[in-house]
Amino acid sequence: MSSSFNRRFALVRVAGATAALACGLLFSGSALAADMPQYSIKTSMGEIVVELDQEKAPKTVANFAAYAKSGAYNGTIFHRVIEGFMIQGGGMNEKFEGRKTLKPIKNESNNGLSNQPYTISMAREDNPDSATSQWFINVADNSGIDFPFVGGSGYTVFGKVVKGQETVDKIKAVVVDDVRGMQNVPVVPIKITSVTLLKGDKLVK
Structure with missing residues (x-):
């Protein structure tokens, strides 16, 4: 050779x-x-981009992704807003009609993430493993609801806002009232028009 x-x-x-x-x-x-997938939540008050922690909350992120992909969040509202606490959405439309949900998911609150301002967490009932489609964005230090909270389970944090904090701030300050037996409902509906996965140059750096 x-x-x-x-x-x-x-x-x-x-x-x-x-x-x-x-x-x-x-x-x-x-x-x-x-x-760390990113999702754009477009609302009638502006856009919010959340970055989700798939490593620390895999079941929760997969659950959110499934609802987003199916379009289940499109046309829903922020139906509960408490200034100094959180803004909640993902469950019902302007007529307060619920959406069909997937099977509840396992609570993943023991993942080291804390309910700090501009983090996104799952809403649930008293049963820790009852979260379905609804989620909320913290607008204050809500570490009091972190794991182990009451009964050994907290509220699962699964990401954070990386763009649109000003939109969150606008939403948290809206006028609310009691509507149809529900408290802290925005007087002027805040619509979620779409929730979509971001790719390529659309990602927030």
């Missing part, structure tokens, strides 16, 4: 290894991005 052939073969091997390394880095980066 000639020395020139050996040199060419070595170069091919180095180039192949470099390409493989680059490919590995690309896949690694994609995997990291996939662990």
